[in-house]
Amino acid sequence: MQRILNSRHLTGWLLAAPLVVVLAIFLVLPVLMIVVVSFWQATEFSIVPAFDLGNYEFLFTSHVTLDVFWNTFRYALITWALTLGIGFTVSWFLAFHIRSQTTQVALALLCTVPFWTSNIIRMISWVPFLGRNGLANQAFLSMGLIDAPLDWLLFSDFAVILAFVHLNTVFMIIPILNSMMRIDRSLLEAARDAGASPFQIMTNVVIPLCKPGIMIGSIFVLTLVMGDFITVRFMSGSQSANVGRLISNDIGLLQYPSASATSVVLLLTVLLVVAGMLRLVDIRKEL
Template identity: 55%
Template sequence: MYRTWKTFQPYLLATPQALILLMFLVFPIVMIGVVSFWQFNGYSMTPAFSFDNYISIFTSQVSLATYINTFKYVVLVWEACLAIALPIAYYLTFCIERESVRVLLFLICTIPFWTSNIIRMISWIPLLGREGLVNQLLLNLNTVQTPVEWFLYSDFAIVLGMVHLYNFFMIAPVFNSMMRIDRTLITAARDMGASGFDVLKEIILPLTAPGIAIGSIFVVTLTMGEYVTVRLMGGGQSASVGKLISTQIGSLQYPLAAANAVILLLITLVLVTGILRVVDIRKEL
């Protein structure tokens, strides 16, 4: 009897977590997949098994353009976050000797997360608008003759807002990976005549790759489903798949929104799987 209890004890301990996972993650995703095959006649949904929603998505120029636009945001935000994270993580890791100062500077990077995403987005409007501080400064310096329109309600503003939101998700894992690098490797490389660029290329970047992969997963998944930033910073002039799904839900087109959600989920899973196949992140976990 005791041996039987010891055999089933791990399964019993895992049962509550498994039930919560099934109830609040797996079951909703399955229901979204089911609804994506239903039909919508403009007034009500009809349970069915139809590929009309998926065919509508893949044959619509608007939908395809929206997906391409979303991929553009993903690439631009990922590149910007990586370009910001690498020098910041390098500076904190190799240029700051005192641990207390390093921790303080790292905590400063978290300050934007002390407020909500909406407030952080709205705060850009008085800064980048036609009458904003940046335009007023440029006008006063005679750098421009008229206010710069593309600072706000443009793709530039959308990418800037997303980078502002998600850059820390890249900084943290990259910094964590760099902190794990054995300093004796760098010392040995320099003793053998390696330049600073050689150390960066042959030691630091390869050993930081798992952190870059983890940060990339965070940034890619968050950007793929973003719609609030697109709506606020784009001023209704730009589109993303997340915003498209939100609009379809608002117009009660639940089956079509569910189909877009399924496609978006599959694309995200493919991207994440590709990242995991390129870099082994198990050493970071």
């Protein structure tokens, strides 16, 4: 019996070995290299491979970098809240108000239509709509809602958040919808028979059973927003910044040690956020 168990154990390791090798080469080693480079020194003309904590000291003492990190968290939290509200509402409608499974699938696939084009194309499409002479301002002017075009619709924090929500809402819809479709409808009927209101059914039955899906969607949205820099650059008109753009600027200036240090701090921050979320909900139920 022990020989059989040892054989199965060895077989399991052999089957996992190729994936372990791939992950070690293309994930672990690059991350280790980034960590090592983050302790190097950089001058105007060269990079010195010497141990130095100056890059991290600058990150944690500079008001500029602290403001950039706060800006990143602010974008992530606002986008998460909006995508959660939209994703939960859309998923609720598809799961509990659409009777036909074919229609449910068709409408769920319709939510993925924007992904048939690139993120940049979808961001640029907002420019003629939100611009000073764009469709939104022209519509508001024609209806008499405003006397002059609104300047804050484009190249502002509003435009950045709008683009983030547009790009990432589907990552919240699909996991939540998957959780809602697994809910036994007899539980909802039992709650109604017990006299529960629709709000009580949602808060006491649906939301607790949808926690794994909500957590998966939240992890997707938060990690994507915190690592994004193209959206902030285009939609803010280069008037705002986040950590991703800070890293991009350092790379453009060939300041690889500084970029590596910022990347390490961002990676650790994201890992801590994800670890904290995983402590709250066991998402293995959805996997």
